[in-house]
Amino acid sequence: MSTPTTIPIExxxxxxxGRLWRRHRDALSSxxxxxxxxxxxxxxxxxxxxxxxxxxVEGEALVHYRKALTDGLYVRVLLDxxxxxAWVSLLCLVLAYPVAYTLSILPPTWSAVGIAFILxxxxxxxxxxxxxxxxLLGRNGLINRMLTDLGxxxxxxxxxxxxxxxxxxxxxxxxxxxxxxxxxVMRRIDPNLLAAARGLGASxxxxxxxxxxxxxxxxxxxxxxxxxxxxxxxxxTPALLGGGKVHMMAVLIEQQVRMFLNWxxxxxxxxxxxxxxxxxxxxxxxLLRGNMQWS
Amino acid sequence: MELKAARERIGRRRxxxxxxxxxxxxxxxxxxxxxxxxxxxPISLSSSSYLQFPPPGWSLRxxxxxxxxxTWIDATVRxxxxxxxxxxLATVMGTALSFSLVRGRYPGKEFFNQVSMMPxxxxxxxxxxxxxxxxxxxxxxxxxxxxxxxxxVLAIPYVVIIMAAALRTFDIAQEHAAMxxxxxxxxxIWYVTLxxxxxxxxxxxxxxxxxxxxxxxxxxxxxxxxMTLPKKMFDNIINEIDPTIAAVSVMQVVLVTVVLIVVSKLxxxxxxxxx
Numbered sequence: 001m002s003t004p005t006t007i008p009i010e011x012x013x014x015x016x017x018g019r020l021w022r023r024h025r026d027a028l029s030s031x032x033x034x035x036x037x038x039x040x041x042x043x044x045x046x047x048x049x050x051x052x053x054x055x056x057v058e059g060e061a062l063v064h065y066r067k068a069l070t071d072g073l074y075v076r077v078l079l080d081x082x083x084x085x086a087w088v089s090l091l092c093l094v095l096a097y098p099v100a101y102t103l104s105i106l107p108p109t110w111s112a113v114g115i116a117f118i119l120x121x122x123x124x125x126x127x128x129x130x131x132x133x134x135x136l137l138g139r140n141g142l143i144n145r146m147l148t149d150l151g152x153x154x155x156x157x158x159x160x161x162x163x164x165x166x167x168x169x170x171x172x173x174x175x176x177x178x179x180x181x182x183x184x185v186m187r188r189i190d191p192n193l194l195a196a197a198r199g200l201g202a203s204x205x206x207x208x209x210x211x212x213x214x215x216x217x218x219x220x221x222x223x224x225x226x227x228x229x230x231x232x233x234x235x236x237t238p239a240l241l242g243g244g245k246v247h248m249m250a251v252l253i254e255q256q257v258r259m260f261l262n263w264x265x266x267x268x269x270x271x272x273x274x275x276x277x278x279x280x281x282x283x284x285x286x287l288l289r290g291n292m293q294w295s
Numbered sequence: 296m297e298l299k300a301a302r303e304r305i306g307r308r309r310x311x312x313x314x315x316x317x318x319x320x321x322x323x324x325x326x327x328x329x330x331x332x333x334x335x336x337p338i339s340l341s342s343s344s345y346l347q348f349p350p351p352g353w354s355l356r357x358x359x360x361x362x363x364x365x366t367w368i369d370a371t372v373r374x375x376x377x378x379x380x381x382x383x384l385a386t387v388m389g390t391a392l393s394f395s396l397v398r399g400r401y402p403g404k405e406f407f408n409q410v411s412m413m414p415x416x417x418x419x420x421x422x423x424x425x426x427x428x429x430x431x432x433x434x435x436x437x438x439x440x441x442x443x444x445x446x447x448v449l450a451i452p453y454v455v456i457i458m459a460a461a462l463r464t465f466d467i468a469q470e471h472a473a474m475x476x477x478x479x480x481x482x483x484i485w486y487v488t489l490x491x492x493x494x495x496x497x498x499x500x501x502x503x504x505x506x507x508x509x510x511x512x513x514x515x516x517x518x519x520x521x522m523t524l525p526k527k528m529f530d531n532i533i534n535e536i537d538p539t540i541a542a543v544s545v546m547q548v549v550l551v552t553v554v555l556i557v558v559s560k561l562x563x564x565x566x567x568x569x570x
Contacts, residue, residue: 030399034407037392037451040384041410045448048429049422095324102321105314116555117325121332123551125509127528128544132331134532135338135541138346142334145348175328233418235512240532250420254512257424270421281416 053274056267064268074252078272081249084166084238085231089224091171092178096223097216100182104189115183122176130240133169134160137241161243169237174230178223185219225284229277249273332548339541346538357542367527367539374508374524377439381446381507386500388447389454394484396455397462415452419512422448427516437519445513450503457502461495497561501554 056064068074099118103111121129136142137159144156159165189212197207235250242248249269256266339357341350361367389411396408414422426445427436435441465488473483489496511525518526524543531540 030395031401033391034395034399037388037411038407040388041414041448041451044426044429044444045414045422046410048425049417052421052425052428055428095327098317099321099324102317114321114325117329119555120548120552121328123505123555124332125525125528125544125547127509127511127525127532128335128547129331131528131532131540131544132334135334135346136331140346140348142348172328172331175324229416233420235420236529240529250418253420253424257427263428266424270424273418274421277416277418 052267053271054267055263056271058264064264065271067265068268068272074269077247077249077252078276080247081232081273082276084163084170084246084248085228087167088170088174088231089178089228091167092175092227093220093224095171096175096178096182097220100179100186100219103179103183104186118176118179121172126173126236129172130169130237133165133172133241137165137168160241161245163242163246165241165243166238166246169241170231170234173234173237174227177226177230181222181226182216182219185216185222189215221284221287225280229280232273232276232280335541335544335548338538339545341538341541344537357538360539361542361546364539366522367543370522370524370527373439373521377442377446377514377523378504378507380440380443381450382500382504384443384447385450385454385503386496389451389499389503390458390496392451393455393458393462397459398467411455412452414449419449419510423512423516426513430517436517437521439518439521441517442514442523443507445517446507446510449510449513450506453502453506454499457495457499458492461492465492494561498558501558505551505554 058064068078099114103114106114134141138144139156139160141160143159144153147153148156159168193211193215194207197211198204202210232248233250234248235254238246238248239251239254242251250273253266253269253273256262256269337348337350338346340353340355341347342352342354342356343350392407392411396404396411422445426448430436430441430445435444469491470480470483470488473487474480478486509525510523511529514523515526515529522530528540528543531537
């Protein structure tokens, strides 16, 4: 007697609906496996976000959007947010590019050590790191203390509760997000290409500008976009290191809900922030797909 | 392979002076990254209640304060509980979703892929107030289970990124071999596929755990008076700078170091650069 179970691919076709099942079995079972997660994301992610955004158009003639996009105070917060995000992206790029390059040319043991020093802060809570910066940058903090003891300054420098503190704190949190994509791209660059350029007579500077930099461009774009997108939504660092003087969208949205219960306006601000985020994200995907095959 | 050979050849090159400028710059950046983590160690051992450098004396009082204060302990226990539940939910659902996204062939797959990545891209503050409004209607505010649901949404993308990458490199012929020998698909996946991608599974679970354990904004809105550890830390930092937070910070830095070492032994893919 043969045992049909030894060939599980075959199924009796006489089952009710067997034909449909057989033709679409793979698609249907794949969908069924994805089901729980997709249902979960629908109920606990898509529905609340759509419901929030729906509240932004309540009231007459888009009153919340008019306020968010024409009132000088709120326009400034939006511009400040974009400006801070741009500065942080630039700072991260300037710091991360040489670091990623160094890691990509070091012998494996040393680059592993370097990566460990980036991963440790990366995995440490943002709160711990922000508190660390308060200890370093405060009036009686380590940096001011050292500079005073050295006699370089008479009064403590204002490093905390202002833009400087926010930029330092945000750059610190977001730097690894820039290093990793750059490092991933740089590691895959064939050194023969650089050797070839040199062999054809290009100077070191030329090799960098004309060969190396273009090859790393996908990493630069990916890292910059990631940092920019994360920066415009930042909450913890500006809330703690800004001392109420640095206004960013996320802090403003939180205040509108927690203090003023102004849901409609908070929703409009969210939509504006979301729009800026998605524009950046979609822009990058376009740019990358158009320029080079990189994903 | 050729790349590797070329790199080895280049690796034997002579270092030039500008390389050392580069190394010094890198060392400074790494110092910048480590500085705020290191500086909490002396503060946590200070005998002073004020932030002061150098500490006037040494003591363990801030560690005692943490362990003797039930609000700190409650918050820590609650955070561990939330993170553990999040890890289970996100890893199970996220792994199943990854199987479907990598292997399935059905219309709308690309859209589902985008949806599962959305929580990574959309700012957390937007999701926080959205889910705060929604859970307000569902009467889920102030329950730790509510925080678990929010954190699971945020953790699913991490699990999907790691597990999808692992499944793409896994040779499906092994699973087919098991099935041709009589195993059902479920048995083949359980006994053949999953054990082989276990390092990625560990990394994914670790990511899910830590993303929940460190998460502040969603927990702040959904927790009500039931504080998680990050919320308690946030309040402590904002209200009075009392070095208990330094002791908590030191313990977290030590914990992350230990876990990173363990995961680098057992897991893979926790290093984004290794994608």
